[in-house]
Amino acid sequence: MGYLRRHPRAVPYLLIAPGLAWLAVLFVVPLYYLVTTSLQSGDIYEGFRLTWQWSNYGDMLSQYRPQLVRSALYAAIATVAALLIAYPIVYFIARRGGQWKSLLLVLLVAPFFVTYLIRTIAWQTILADEGLVVGVLRDVHILAPDGRLLATSFAVVAGITYNYFPFMALPLYVALEQLDGRLLEASSDLYANSVRSFLRVTLPISLPGVFAGTLTTFIPAMGDFVNAQLLGTPKQYMIGNVIQSKFLVIVDYPLASAGAVILMVLILVGVAIYARALGAERLTG
Amino acid sequence: MRRARRFAGHHLLTLVALLGFIYILAPIAVIALFSFNDPAGKYNYTWQGFTTQYWQNPFDIPALRDALITSIQIALLASIIATVLGTLISLALVRHAFRGRGTTNLLIFLPMSTPEIVMGASLLALFLNLGVATGFATILLAHVVFCIAFCVVTVKARLVGFDRRLEEAAMDLGANEVRTFLRVTLPLILPGVGAAALLSFALSVDDFVITNFTHGTVVTFPLFIWGAARVGVPVQVNVIGTLIFLVAVGIMAIGVLVSTVRARRDRALAERAAEAH
Numbered sequence: 422m423g424y425l426r427r428h429p430r431a432v433p434y435l436l437i438a439p440g441l442a443w444l445a446v447l448f449v450v451p452l453y454y455l456v457t458t459s460l461q462s463g464d465i466y467e468g469f470r471l472t473w474q475w476s477n478y479g480d481m482l483s484q485y486r487p488q489l490v491r492s493a494l495y496a497a498i499a500t501v502a503a504l505l506i507a508y509p510i511v512y513f514i515a516r517r518g519g520q521w522k523s524l525l526l527v528l529l530v531a532p533f534f535v536t537y538l539i540r541t542i543a544w545q546t547i548l549a550d551e552g553l554v555v556g557v558l559r560d561v562h563i564l565a566p567d568g569r570l571l572a573t574s575f576a577v578v579a580g581i582t583y584n585y586f587p588f589m590a591l592p593l594y595v596a597l598e599q600l601d602g603r604l605l606e607a608s609s610d611l612y613a614n615s616v617r618s619f620l621r622v623t624l625p626i627s628l629p630g631v632f633a634g635t636l637t638t639f640i641p642a643m644g645d646f647v648n649a650q651l652l653g654t655p656k657q658y659m660i661g662n663v664i665q666s667k668f669l670v671i672v673d674y675p676l677a678s679a680g681a682v683i684l685m686v687l688i689l690v691g692v693a694i695y696a697r698a699l700g701a702e703r704l705t706g
Numbered sequence: 707m708r709r710a711r712r713f714a715g716h717h718l719l720t721l722v723a724l725l726g727f728i729y730i731l732a733p734i735a736v737i738a739l740f741s742f743n744d745p746a747g748k749y750n751y752t753w754q755g756f757t758t759q760y761w762q763n764p765f766d767i768p769a770l771r772d773a774l775i776t777s778i779q780i781a782l783l784a785s786i787i788a789t790v791l792g793t794l795i796s797l798a799l800v801r802h803a804f805r806g807r808g809t810t811n812l813l814i815f816l817p818m819s820t821p822e823i824v825m826g827a828s829l830l831a832l833f834l835n836l837g838v839a840t841g842f843a844t845i846l847l848a849h850v851v852f853c854i855a856f857c858v859v860t861v862k863a864r865l866v867g868f869d870r871r872l873e874e875a876a877m878d879l880g881a882n883e884v885r886t887f888l889r890v891t892l893p894l895i896l897p898g899v900g901a902a903a904l905l906s907f908a909l910s911v912d913d914f915v916i917t918n919f920t921h922g923t924v925v926t927f928p929l930f931i932w933g934a935a936r937v938g939v940p941v942q943v944n945v946i947g948t949l950i951f952l953v954a955v956g957i958m959a960i961g962v963l964v965s966t967v968r969a970r971r972d973r974a975l976a977e978r979a980a981e982a983h
Contacts, residue, residue, distance in 0.1 A: 425883070430804070432798075432802060433798040433801075433802035433804040434798075434804065434806075436794045436795065436797050436798035436802075437794065437795050437798045437799075437806075437810055439791050439794065440791035440792060440794060440795040440854055440858075441795070441810060441813055443791060443850060443851065443854065444813050444814075444817065444851060444854060445813070447829065447832075447847055447848065447850075447851045448813070448816070448817050448820075448825070448828075448851050449813075450832060451825075451828035451829045451831060451832040452828050454828065454831040454832045454834075454835050455824070455827060455828035455831045455832075457831075457835070458831040458834070458835065506726055506729065507726075509719060509722040509723055509726060510722075510723045510726035510727065510730075512719070512723075513719055513720065513722075513723035513726075514723075517719070517720070517723075523962040523965075523966070524959060524962055527955060527958040527959055527962060528727065528730075528731070528955070529727070529730060530958070531951060531954045531955045531958060532730055532731060532733065532734045532951065534908050534912070534950060534951065534954035535734060535737065535947050535950050535951045535954070536911075536912050536914075536927065536928055536931065536947060536950065537912055537914055537928065538914055538928050538931040538932060538935065539737060539931060539943060539944070539947040540733050540734075540737075542931070542935060542939055543733035543734070543736045543737045543740075544733060545751065546736050546740065546750075546751050547732065547733065547736055549751055549752075551751070551752050583729075583730075583733070586730065615715055636819070637818075637819075640819055640820075640821055641821055641822065643821060644821025644822060644823040644824060645821075645823075646823065646915075647914065647915070651935060661821075661823045664823055664827060665823060665915075665918070665919075668827055668830060668919065669918065669919070674831070674834065677827060678827060678831055681823065681824045681827040681828065684821060684823070684824060685820065685821070685824045688819075688821065692819070
């Protein structure tokens, strides 16, 4: 205690030390080992050694380009879909929820506390060939008599959209909650119709939420492999499926690590471009 | 005309929001419905008949019960460690100006914006290269990593609105730093700390991807389901899923009600005080 009184500057460092040490040893150091592993060669019997095997990256990019492209595409579609689904619900809760606001929010978020895998398996049941949805869609000829939903790209994207929904909804809610109703009244008094009011008042105010929500949805979506595995077929596999099977099934650690590094770099570059395009500094202050 | 359009717009929004809620809750309804199913074979995908037998003994599969116990043990430990570490960091970030703040913020932010598969893969790379055997301990080490960031964010939100004069008053009345922290600071930030612990628990219990890379031969609840998904998920999993949903709704609804009642009481007190003036 006496030491702290004499050295008040040490206080913040003592407070952050244990937590940051944990993150340094178990987040930063592992990333270093991921990169060095990606440059190793060898096999599981002889062992792996660091041989600066840059060709792992070339192999990964040439052999698994379809999976990489598919990951970005599925994640992008799922992010846009989640935005379009979440926006009206969240707008409704924030603007019309009244005294029920908090309870509606609870109802919106609670499903996502149910184990991720159980939720995804529930989608298997919903989209199954014998399920209600496929039956109705076949009856109204939206689907061909032998058309399927499960084991298609649609099922995988739908699963991703659903599973990462709260990452979109919560930042959006925080942004829309702050919208002052008087601004909309003012805009209406100035003869803006509702579409114009939305485009000129609501949307700009909610943009920081849109920015945060799209990022926090896109990033985990891009690395997902559970949905492709449970709702799709190998034709829908994403880069996550390649990384996890190379790591845990085929035990080709260097190639798997190279895949993970590529995924990380792609995401960082993508986020940087996106942030610049939207003017993130202006948005997040 | 304009009024008619506005009327339509108003109800269109309600309708769209309603459809949205149906979409969000549909899988939960399916999980709950199929917890009463009496499947003929191993696969619980089509409706066969009504039974309550799985609700009577949801924990009677030994492997499932062990997996659940392991998950709860890890989640309890991970949430305690992460909440303590995260609370300390958020105290430093909100209360102190110090060199290295930016780096600290970056280290908090990075794990949140790293896909789980990259985090899991890098942890396995670490353990493989250092020859660490994976198991209970490595799962715990990994879970704390992704919980810390969420704890910092949650506790920080509570600390920002904190009235520091309360602590000064305690010190003026002769309390030392430790006493002040325990008797004034901690009770006031406790809702934030509690929320951080609950969130960490939920994140840890639910984690599959990172656990899949760090588990060795230990099986957690999500890993049990992953294994079962290939050969047919037992109905008991639906029962447990439904229970988790009910508990989550219950805890959050109680939280909402408590804060509503408190806010109402505070407002009433403030009004009475204003009248007394």
